[in-house]
Amino acid sequence: MEQPLTAMIPSDRSALSLAEYERHGGYRGLRRTLSQYSPEDALEIVKSSRLRGRGGAGFPTALKWSFVPKEYPGPTYLIANADEMEPGTFKDRLLLESTAHQLIEGMILAAYCIGADTGYIFLRGEYTRAARNILRALDEACEAGILGSNILDSGFSFDLYLHTGAGRYICGEETALINALEGRRAHPRAKPPFPQVSGLFGHPTVVNNTETLCNIPHILANGAEWYQDLGRGDDSGTKLFSAAGRVRNPGVWELPMGTPIHEILEDHAGGMAEGFSLRAFQPGGASTDFLLPEDLNLRMDYDAIGKAGSRMGTGALIVLDDQSCPVGMVKNLSQFFARESCGWCTPCRDGLPWMVQLLDQIEQGQGQMSDLDTLAWQCRFMGPGNTFCALAPGAAEPVQSALRLFRDEFEHHINQGRCPYGA
């Protein structure tokens, strides 16, 4: 099984130096691309690889790039979204802490494709180890002539900077990230205009997820066909999947796209921990709908999970066992989202705290049956399109599916006037 993104990472997860990275075939894609391909050719290869964004939405990467205007007179920016902050998601962290050069190579290549001259890595502030490694890698790359002006004598120049965030989940939203990078409040921006037309400081800007960018060197080094063949299902390539919750062996693994969920849970996470059984799971991080044990045979593909009524999201499985309170879990998740709301739009800013208040009342045994209708209404109320960005709809997903799947648990809380799990 090929693991192009992570195979090079040593078992102690120490950071790869430039020399070590090159020993594992690093910067091969860059050398090949700069010497053999025009930006248009390179973009075409990425396009035929059918790479889709790894940040959660699964938008085709090459299509996103193609919206950048050609021959733009001013600067064009490329931003790596490394503000990984969703509860239960820790896949980019592995890449950022160990293979900063892979990200740098991916960014240079992406910049080459879209004609960007300046890049920023927007890193979650708490990822201090990653920050140190990225800074060292940037120094090494600059010194080696891989980064900066006239990269590898190709005539192409690209400057890259690290920016560490001050700790807001919303900065993972690409336009809020741009605002934060400009020093403004981290509110999302309205689209259109899309960042590709008017992004950072009003100039064309592409924001890609860290993992997405880390795929680029391998696609350009090995070709689109190779990349497509990596996938086991409809989607190409590999993906970093993780499992959290009461499993025997929580962790993150690079597996082919389309790997069945039961394989991830059983073969990699080692099944449920002793004495616990699986009640449900979130397939793609804290902001995705719950699925049930009967869905374990689904393949981890964007569309397959979508058809089952959830989202593959970041590919971070969060497991709910039979001994944890589902109401308590969704309350905990909702608290996070309510706390991280940027405050810009009404349904999110004031709707989420209300949702938390209801879940809290129910969890404490002070709920009313009508609260369940209110919760269901709130989930529809903050549905996609009704809010300014995707934060609140994502926050509503676990609640709406919990109401559907664990309705009796909610009712027990209300009828018994206490949490049956003793919380």
Next chain:
Amino acid sequence: MVTIDVDGRRYQVEAGQNLLQACLSLGLNLPYFCWHPALGSVGACRQCAVTQYMDADDNRGRLAMACMTPVSDGLRISLQNDAEKAFRSGIIETLMSRHPHDCPVCEEGGDCHLQDMTVMSGHHRRRYRGAKRTFHNQQLGPLVRHEMNRCITCFRCVRFYRDYAGGHDLHAMGSRDRTYFGRVEDGNLESPFAGNLVEVCPTGVFTDKPHGESYSRKWDLQSAPAICVHCSLGCNISPGARYGRLKRVQNRYHPDINGYFLCDRGRYGFRFTDPDRRLLQALQRTEEGEETLSTGNALSRLWHRIKQADQHLIGIGSPRASLEANFALRQIVGAKNFYAGVSAVEDEMVRLVLQLMYSGVRSASLREVEQADAILILGEDLIHTAPRMALSVRQAVRNNQRRQAEALHIPLWQDQAVRNLSSIALSPCFITSSYRTGLDEVASGLWRNSPQSQTLVADLIANKINEIPSLSKTHSEGMQTWAIMVADALKQARKPLIIAGCSTQYPALLAAAGRIMTALKSHNPAARSAFVLPECNSLGLALLTDNDHENRLEDAFDAAAQGKNHLILLENDLYQRAAPQQVDQFIGQLGELTLLDYQRQRTFSKADLVLPVTPFSESGGTLINNEGRAQYYFAAQPPAPGTMMSWHWLWESRHEARPVDENALHLLQQCAASDPPLARLTELLKQLDLSTADGRLGYMQLPRKSQRYSGRTAIDAADDVREPALAQDAQSLLSFDMEGVPPTQVRDLQLSRLLPMSWYPGWNSGQSVHKFMQEYSDGRPGSGVLMLQPAADHESDLTTLQPDTEVQQTSDQSLTLVPRHYLFGSDPLSMDSPPVASLAPSSCLMLHPEDAQRRGLNPHDLVRLESSRFHLELPIKTDNTLAPGVAAIPWNLPDQPWLPLPQQVELVVVQRSNLIARDGEEPADG
């Protein structure tokens, strides 16, 4: 025009706007919060949701925010289906889960957009059972009260305060449901436009503090369409009165002038009209003492005086009095005995402006100022001399950004998207001034130097535009470069604008500005000029004195010396117009001084017959603003007992103290007929004439009181149980009553702009203004009449405009003393308003720290200013935003004598300060 389908009905709407704007323009009710006609769309509150359908067959549709949806041909939406109605009611319910529901004790109640939208959305039952979040409220100074618990987080306040008005000290802080709008710490709001927060905030977070101290509900206020008297721009205001006094002033929309916003001097300066601050009693002073007079007695005294004085009568008019009042006085004393009540310098400068306007220099409305793409401001610190114009300049400098947005197909109402083009340079704006001005931060070039140097550079710019080579040793290389840069920018611009005025008191600079204007005008017909004049009716007074007679103030002084010693002084303080010794001498030569005024100003104590007149709040009249626009203002309430309008005193006395049934409009008619330059007043009369408005009004008047006005007949019952007769305003468009044409029936656009206040069923707050417009973007002219049409015979006059520009340098030790204007301080009327006076500076002499050091002076040292024309003692204040070699003094403070400025002065130390530091004071270098 495009066709859209709303709830199954087809409408034609203007292309390019957003759907919310389009729906409101069509008169449809669609609730909203974060959108504002001047601030554009940001899509934050989600209140204006509609269902948008793909095509005729789509019957599900999807929710869309109207404010963020551009109108397009064939667009099909619904406003009244259950899906969107339930969502909108859900938004209100969610907002209300945070709101304290304290309407009964909230100053916004009855004038609250949140109340209106709540009712409109249909939400009435609350499901939320949790606790409400609370905030700390701040002390934001004497003008605006802060009550954060009411906040619905629409972000309008910071979008106005920071984005639109360029303020720095109000922030959105924190995040999520703890987002806080306030200052970093308690303190006065710094923006001169802070008062607009009261109207911009859709609920009661920011309320009018002075109004709150003596409060009445909006529906209990008696209002009028009035004009602000605190600078020359003529912003339209809606003052509201109750219990015989003004309670508040709010903005009244005028598309060409103030739009949606006022400055704080205009909003809070009105308290000089309080009865307890005014002259309310006619009195006569004799050697035996003071004697109060009844109105009848006072009238007959005045009549006797006029009759007896005969050939010895002179009158001095006022730039703050209405055209009617000045005209009436001119009729009484005769045109050759009527003198302009302004200083000689101001008189010269205003006449220069008149001359420039006649010669075809096009004077810009504020709407046109906002369209300029290159601006040169000469010697004006607009924030302090014409504040609302400064706000327009702030909008104009973003035109470059707007052009880029258009190139990227970003609609201009997409406010954040346009502002996000932050790397686009601002449109060129150049400022010459002796000190830092409030607009320096948006300027692309500054010339900070003495008025003389500013004049030299202005002349150079004019020459560069005319391509006249001008090499002189007075023109340094830096000056040449700067002039070329400015001239090039002005020549390249599509709509260049020159702003100049009278606040420097230096006619040479205005003349040089005039030469630039004339040069530019022949280069580009789209070039515009904007003038800043000293007072609200400076231009009106100038038109009345623009004749062959010698009628400057100094001519009046001469006349008195020659025995014309019976003076009638109209709404004026002579000590504000000339040096004290000169005024004392003049008054000493007078046999009789009759004063008509409402203010206890300095000349008041010298008058021997005082007739109490009404301020703007109790008068009707015409003012001509800086643009040359004649506008009529209506009284918000009848004259206080014992007072009359100035012209009324004069007119009744002329009729031998018999009551006259003439009304203000007859007077205006006579005024229009008197001089050719005033002929266009007949156009204004047409806008105001009830008889020609009959068709529009159905023989009824517009009520000044709302339909819900309480206590109409019982309001004074505590003092007098008899029911008083209602005041009549028979010939006017407006009645002092509750009955009349309801605003819902005012379809006529001109007339709707004369509504006393903005109210519409379901729209109690000022947001109802859109009900009286046909399109938010409508390009129709506002009310008022432009008086000044270029006259062919004036064309050549400009060549004679060559005042000397010689730099007078008496010695190395001398400084050029210039007047520095203050928003709160330089306008004597508003200085009688406590909120404004509390923010005014104290008298001092400002010096650049280097100039102070060179003379061994420290802050707070008392110095004597010595010049050829005056002596004055003042404490030193250092200020490094002053040009070196320049000293400045606050202009026109009430306790300060009038000074002939600019002037070369030398300083003599009178007393050293032993102060080492004062609490809260900046270090000595400013």
